[in-house]
Amino acid sequence: MATNINLDDILTRYPEEEASLIEILHDIQAAHRHLPRETMKTVAEYTGVPLSRVTAVATFYSAFSFEPKGETVIKICMGTACHVKGANLIKGEAERKLGIKAGQTTKDGKFTLEVVNCVGACAMAPLVIQNEQYYGKFKPVDLDKLLRTGE
């Protein structure tokens, strides 16, 4: 895991101003797969935004999370095209098979299950994304295979 990425390297990519806040949070999230709480104070000082407001921004946007994510992140697209083609069933089956709800991580830290509101690949609906790999025309029965390869 890329936890050794230097926070200063990320901060210096952007000017010291409030407008840089979201971009900085994106880069930290990408480097650590979550926002380590201890970095928030430094970000607040750098951007000149009070820590309370940094926390407000970090919790408002769904792209950010204070909880570390699992080794394999399974995202189920819940866009309308995916919905009319049965995304809800895929979500239900995934929750049943993993024993967690969407938004949670398995106890062993292997899987995080997420839902996403449309990634704009609607012609492939229903769509499941495992890490960055897209699987189109997905059927609930395909989950068995997907969860095996994720292990």
Place this chain on the structure above:
Amino acid sequence: MKLTLDTFHKFQKEQAARLEGRKAITVCCGTSCRAKGGLDVASAIQTKLKDAGLDENAVELTQTGCHGWCEMGPIVTVEPEGTFYQQVKVEDADAIVASYTKGNAEEKLLYRDPTTRQRVASYHAIPFYAGQTRWALRNVGRVDPANINDSIARGSYVALNRALTSMTPEGVLNEVAEAKLRGRGGGGFDAGRKWRSAAKAPGFPKYIICNGDEGDPGAFMDRTIMEGDPHGVLEGMILAAFAVGSNQGYIYVRQEYPLAVEHLRQAIKDAHAMGLLGDNILGTEFSFDVRIARGGGAFVCGESSALMRSIEGKVGEPRAKYVHATDKGLNDKPTVLNNVETYVNVPLIVEKGSQWFANTGTDKSKGTKAFSVVGKVLHSGLIEVPMGTTLRELIFDIAGGIPGKNRQFKAVQTGGPSGGCLPEKMLDLPVDFDSLADNGSMMGSGGLIVMDDRNCIVDVARYFVHFLVEESCGKCVPCREGLRHLLDVLERITQGKGKMSDLDTIERLCDVLENGSLCALGKSAANPVRSTLRYFRKEYEEHINEHFCKAGVCPALCTYKINDQCTGCTLCAKVCPTHCISGSRKEKHVIDQAKCIQCGSCFDVCNFNAIDILGSNG
């Protein structure tokens, strides 16, 4: 090399000549084709070309943006012939290169017309493309988005050069106003009027913002344009900046679109290097720069005032609209905010004139509109047509209608969570900004989600309300609380616990949302519910009174049973995710109702009509 007004013309002609007769094999590397292995196909073809001794002087291999017919990906074309290969696999690279060297087409990869059973060799002869008018998508799929010379060859920045050579800012404003260009993001506001207000407003700096936060689920026009023709977007923004007197622009892109961010970043860098962006554009006094701001996965940030807060680094909450962004927008300075597709139309208007643009379309909606036609249609993808084209032409003539021989069209959902569902009798409506709004829906940004009789209309209403509950920012009470109550009622109905009086409650809650919400998210949230109740009231009543979801979607209100037509083919047992179908080969199968989750996978694969959808009591 930085271009100037003097050198641009010659450079553009050279590039156009290079592209004119070039021999090229193009591979679609848009998001969908990539997901299906487009990049691997490209490198396989590259290797085979090398093996055949064909270098880049003999034939260029180009990676393009999305062709829009994502169903058929990965797509490969051969130019200048325009040969169109579909569903290409890595193994096909050999055959493609072999037939290229022989000068013919690889028959088995060509599209086969389902009615005539004939293979169609050329792009333009395929009904999916022949029925389209591609203006906003003019360069998408045609150019390598990472190569600015390709875009210039196809005419990018010609309009900019023209504007800076022979037009005043006022002249550009007039052209856009006279073309009656309306905002493509859904609002349909007159772009010329917006630009003029910002130009007149006191205050400096002024900002140009491109809204690439395409949040409507089921819509991907803007993603495709940003990925496939980033220079078209930039040129539109530069022209807007020139007209309004701005030096700084932002493109706000959804973080779910990483490829769009990558291609826009490259385009900005390339445009800088050529003197088309930054200080002293094309050697003139005019300077303008563009930065990218990534969204954070919040639907409400597609709303203009929330989007601007987000660029400022704040929580994306909207504010009341009595203050216009053109007076006080980003950082409280005059701001023009338009959608991706709106900007990409601007160079066309400046180059070809407002009259030319306004000749296409309907009385009040000029030009063309790109739609993403998805859901239960044969050819899902992006379709651009003149305003005023009917829903029937879009869905049936171009997108090929409903797949599955036993399935029937039920409804088309337009305008995302702010729009509504229209039934079959509305299919002959000409689509423009006003006609759909008059009938309880809206054109919106252009997502058309087609549904068949296997989709439950109450469930669709519940889906949109659930979506909006999750995405409401929570600032105003009618939206935050009203949507929760609406969801409660709809969930009750889909669980078989509804009462007829619930339908009145729904109407009342819709009134509150419409009248009391602060921003468009809440104000339009009633549309998906109201329109389904208006056109499909019977289905709501069946759920409430008969405890029956005849589409077989609401688990509490349906059961699946196998009838005597079953031939024992075992297909249903293979697709059942809970393995609850049993039976020997060639004998009637049985569903274990205790384990069945009512997913309908068995129903969808059965070739013998051997599965019935019954009410909750069987």
